[in-house]
Amino acid sequence: MFELPSGAEIQSIIASLKASVGFFIPEIYLSVLFMLLIVIDLVTKSKKNILLSLITLSGLTGSLFFIYQQHSLQSSEFFFGMYVLDEFALFFKYFFVLSGMLAVVVTMADDQFDREVKSIGEYYALIVSMVIGMIMMASSQDLLMIFLSMELVSFTAYILTGYFKKNQRSSEAALKYLIYGAVSSGLMVYGFSLLYGLTAQTNLIKIGIELAATGADKSLVMMLASLLIITGFGYKIGAVPFHFWAPDVYEGAPTPITAYLSVASKAAGFALLMRFFYVAIPHSTATLSSIVGIDWVTLLMILSVASMIYGNVVALWQKNVKRLLAYSSIAHAGYLLLGLIVMGKFGTQATLFYLLSYFLVNFGAFYVVILIANKTGSENLDDYKGLGKTMPVAGAALTVFLVSLVGLPPTVGFIGKLMIFSALLAKGSVYLWLAFIGIMTSVISLYYYMLIPLNMYLREPQQATGKAMNTGIVPKVIMSVLMALTIYFGLFFTSLSDFSKYSSSLFGIVLQ
């Protein structure tokens, strides 16, 4: 029979909650912002609400201050071990808030919203709620919290994907996303329940200890649980073979959401995967052979290699730029996984660095795609013909971003690849074959990325439009800044690298 807790117990629970709230300020702040946005939307009804976007932007900027304050706090767990605050989580807090801000900036530039959307109100609120969800994903240390935060992100993402209600593709994408998402999170929860059955714990650290102590990690059940759990994570990061939703969703969703999903949601998946993989799965980093139990490394290797090959090869045939970038994002999930496989501090640093570079470059690329679509009304490769002449800044910026996605110097993308491959080779020749595949597939990727500059510069437009394609001064400045940053961080990357290194410590585990 259920026993009521005694007075003293309740007292201690309340005391612990009180202490925990102090660690939770950015999340509370963002929740307030979320509600505030809904209220403001109700009060001021207008079609394109510039006020709302500015409030979102400044509200998110404000949250950076609260996140910055958390640097002074000791890295620790709270809410009864449900939630952690460590350098790793802080990194992703910045990451998600910044990507939320960029998503707002990109949305403001997109003319399609004027045409398709009656009220923009809850859109920004949803972006904020997704930021909260992703921050929680990166900080969860408990199976229940992981599931809750993942669902928060997913549901928001479904709505945002289908935000163009009258647009068939957008609705189709949302439905596909929902079905795939529901199935994979269902499978993941099943995996969680098996894991709980094995260990009787939901806390990741305790699961790790329990698995190591009982040796249950070698059992068949654990194998099944691992496969099921990786389905959920693989879906979030968009890795092959859990990628089927990605091309359709990326193509159908509003482009700012595509950018947001391809960067932030993927990063959230990686944050979760890394924490789970490092903390809950017992392993020793001393040598590869001593990794016990179901071999997560092998699983991740398969995912990584399949993503790199499939993403890059299938992208070769794409005729739509958004779809092409979708396949490229699948491929990049493969490169990011390489850093995880190394499973050490260096690998983590490389992965985080790669995420930063991908963040900058991918947002830049989608931003330009939106600006071009505003003028031409299309995302087809054929309609990019001759754009280098009519939109010189956009053309140059997109070329720089694509070169960075290929991983050529002097761009930040090159340094990202360099870090990942260095992390692989630092382990000697064990992972050389993975580096080899990574290298070969980036040569393949050159071909399809270059299709865009090829159409922009090497081909003449089909019909002379004669229209001036002026994007306006603000987008030009934003593009130039992003382009300059891409090159600047390709030449002077110490700051980014030091930040990634600082962020590579996780609570509850010491990485080598």
Add this chain to the structure above:
Amino acid sequence: MLSLIVFLPIIAGLIILAVPSSQKQIIRIVSLLAALAQGVLAVLIWKDYNPALPGITAGPNGSPLGSFQFVERVPWINLDLAGFGPLNIEYFIGVDGISITMVILTALVSAIGVLSSWPIQKQVKGYFILYNLLATAMMGCFVALDFFLFYVFWEVMLLPMYFLIGIWGGPNREYAAIKFFLYTLFGSVFMLLVMIGLYFSVTDPVTGNHTFSLVAMATQSNYIKDAILGPDNVVWRYVAFIVLFIGFAIKVPMFPFHTWLPDAHVEAPTPISVILAGVLLKLGTYGMIRINFPLFPEVFQAGMYVIGIFGAINIIYGAFCALAQQDLKKMVAYSSISHMGYVLLGLSAGNSEGMVGALYQMFNHGTITAMLFLLVGVIYDRAHTRQIDKFGGLASYMPVYAGLVTVAWFASLGLPGLSGFISEALVFVGAFSSVTTRYIAMVSVLGIVFGAAYLLWSLQRMFLGQRKPGAAYDVVTGDDGHEHIHFHDWNGKLDLDARELTMLVPLVIITIVLGIYPMPILGMLTASINKLVEVLSPVVLSQL
């Protein structure tokens, strides 16, 4: 001073960025001034260069600068890698005998390329920005002594080249541009892996940290014994050598990686062909000499004859292909492949004569091929065709042109008294005196015969005899009773005009002077090559 010579073009490029695109003349003049300033700097460097210092490796007392000259060395990037330690990348440039000749060649060819770009009318601003970016990257490659820096310059070359071929090229330019890009990228990505591997295997003797310095890497005692590319890991060292070699061989281009070159040349505009043949191909062999051989000397020793065989294939196969061409530019492109074969053959000899010959051949091929492509460009501008059988009897109508073509063609086939002869002779002397390459050299000599065949045959078909039916021009009798020829769509001077002469005459003079008195270049090379041969020699290797 070296930094200035490297970055002058890019400064010019930034200035051009600010010039409105309608001011075509200003854009051209800015580029020309930068190129000329580069030339002046190259001459100053040449004047102050001390040919007695060898370079190549670290100095005898382990000094990390070795005996390189005009060295500039500042820390560029210092990182801390988690769980690994510091990562140091330096901005480290300097020259020794091998690179200084290439620096001079690059300055010369880039300046001539600017002059040759004068008639380009399409998107002049974009063209010169890319051109200047390319010029900086090429120069940077030749002076970089930090592998990371070298790699950055090496890759930065690709994108401008892609656009220069792709936007300003001929009808099939898209294909040629992407083929060039994919081939060279395929080669260089492996270089990236080897670079990382070398970084983990080499320590700087002074600081004890890992380093990207090519000078430290060229000194075998700096390797960690059991590291991935350390002396104990024989297999990986062989693999690294081979993939690096392929990366450079694609650039040379060596058979069977040569197929991008004829396509690129045929489609590229004249100045880009000049740059491509004059400088870019040299980067391949330069990379072998600077990186491949001194870093992996024992693999070089084991593979010398293989390199020699590929050199011989290049010489003979290139010559045969050239013999079969109808398009004059394609013929010159294949002749480039053939002549780069001599460089490979000279290198494979592994002795001073062969290597000096190879380096000298690189310089001479740069100047001679630049001349050949310029001359092809001259006739293409007038006739809008390059088919050899569309001409005939040109010598009597365009005597100056015919004269210069004759000099260039003879220089290319190695006529004594012109520079090509000396380098080819040295290559063969070297190859014959080495036991491993003696028989290869005997076969390769045939290449000279075939070379003479295609060059003389094309000369005969185009310049001697009478106008052929269906030729690209009409013969008209002028008012003065003399016969003239008239090209359709050409209103300029029939024979070479002042700009064309300004480009060609210096090259002709260089070819002749260096054919009679080669010491200005050879003198700079000798000390470095002797040092390199010593580093590569089996005697030194056995002591390691």
